[in-house]
Amino acid sequence: QVQLRESGPGLVEPSGTLSLTCVVSGGSISGSHYWSWVRQPPGKGLEWIGEIFHRGGTNSNPSLKSRVTISVDKSKNQFSLELTSVTAADTAVYYCARLPSDSFDYWGQGILVTVSS
Amino acid sequence: QSVLTQPPSASGTPGQRVTVSCSGSSSNIGNNYVHWYQHLPGTAPKLLVYRDNQRPSGVPDRFSGSKSGTSASLAISGLRSEDEADYYCAAWDDSLSSRVFGGGTKVTVL
Numbered sequence: 001q002v003q004l005r006e007s008g009p010g011l012v013e014p015s016g017t018l019s020l021t022c023v024v025s026g027g028s029i030s031g032s033h034y035w036s037w038v039r040q041p042p043g044k045g046l047e048w049i050g051e052i053f054h055r056g057g058t059n060s061n062p063s064l065k066s067r068v069t070i071s072v073d074k075s076k077n078q079f080s081l082e083l084t085s086v087t088a089a090d091t092a093v094y095y096c097a098r099l100p101s102d103s104f105d106y107w108g109q110g111i112l113v114t115v116s117s
Numbered sequence: 118q119s120v121l122t123q124p125p126s127a128s129g130t131p132g133q134r135v136t137v138s139c140s141g142s143s144s145n146i147g148n149n150y151v152h153w154y155q156h157l158p159g160t161a162p163k164l165l166v167y168r169d170n171q172r173p174s175g176v177p178d179r180f181s182g183s184k185s186g187t188s189a190s191l192a193i194s195g196l197r198s199e200d201e202a203d204y205y206c207a208a209w210d211d212s213l214s215s216r217v218f219g220g221g222t223k224v225t226v227l
Contacts, residue, residue: 038162045119046154046162046217048207061215095161102209103152105173107161 002027004096012115018083022096022108029072030054034099035079037070039092039111047092051099054077068103080113086115120145121206121219128225129196137222139189139206145217149209151189153182156203156221164202166191193224201226 008020021034029035036051050060052070060068069082083090091114097104139151142148153166164173166182169189181192183184193200206219 045221046156046207046218048218057207059214062213065213097162102150103164103167103207104154104162105164105167107163109161 002098002106002116004098004106006094006096006111008111008113009025010112010114012086012113013117014115016086016115018081018086018090018094018113018115020081020094020096020111020113021078022080023076023078024098025077029077029079030074032100034059035062035072036097036099036104037081038095038097038104038107040095041089041092049081049083049094089114091115118218119220120210120213121208123204123206123222124217125220126223126225129193130226130227131196131198133196134194135200135224136218137191137193137197137206137224139191139202139219141187141189141208143187144212145187145208145210146189147187148211151182151184152207153180154190154207155200155206156205158203162205196226198226200224215216 003025012018034051037049052058066082067071072079090114093112095110096108150168154162156166169184170182179195194221203221205221210217
């Protein structure tokens with residue numbers, strides 16, 4: 001059974017960089033899948049952030065593209081998200097998920113990240 | 118405002134059939150697959166239906182998806198108390214080059 005778990009700081013200062021890691025267990029990150037990040041601001045719906053293939057190809061939401069970096073560390077079976085120049089609008093629960101083709105089949109439990117001084 | 122439009126809420130009594138709609142355009146639903154997710158607060162979202170009408174292993178056949186033109190629907194038959202959750206549709210949008218979600222529909226079991 002594939003499991004994903006997000007980790008990282010729960011509090012980030014405005015204008016800072018949000019950095020999260022998703023550890024994958026029960027399967028190899030080098031499989032034929034994309035690995036993705038999705039977030040949910042408080043009281044709002046889901047928003048796709050971006051995704052990466054294990055060979056490094058990435059794709060991201062045009063509205064966030066200039067601030068998003070997604071990378072993969074195959075040696076640790078994990079992938080990461082960096083979101084720069086954060087504001088209060090980036091406060092959300094951040095989920096990592098697996099994308100075998102065009103739908104997310106496995107998700108992490110999510111991590112709440114608050115942007116505040 | 119979400120690219121895919123869903124009603125904010127839907128409800129039914131136990132045993133009833135409830136339908137959640139998802140409206141889009143030719144650049145998303147009209148030309149790409151629709152997927153549905155169930156989300157209970159504080160938990161990981163769960164894939165319910167993929168590629169318009171396919172159910173992953175383990176998802177009860179009480180859940181079914183359909184699509185016509187630029188709209189899609191999720192039907193929940195034999196409604197149960199444990200079905201009370203938020204439901205989201207999702208698709209790829211060719212114009213935006215982005216995955217997009219609906220705003221979510223909260224299903225309440227009365």
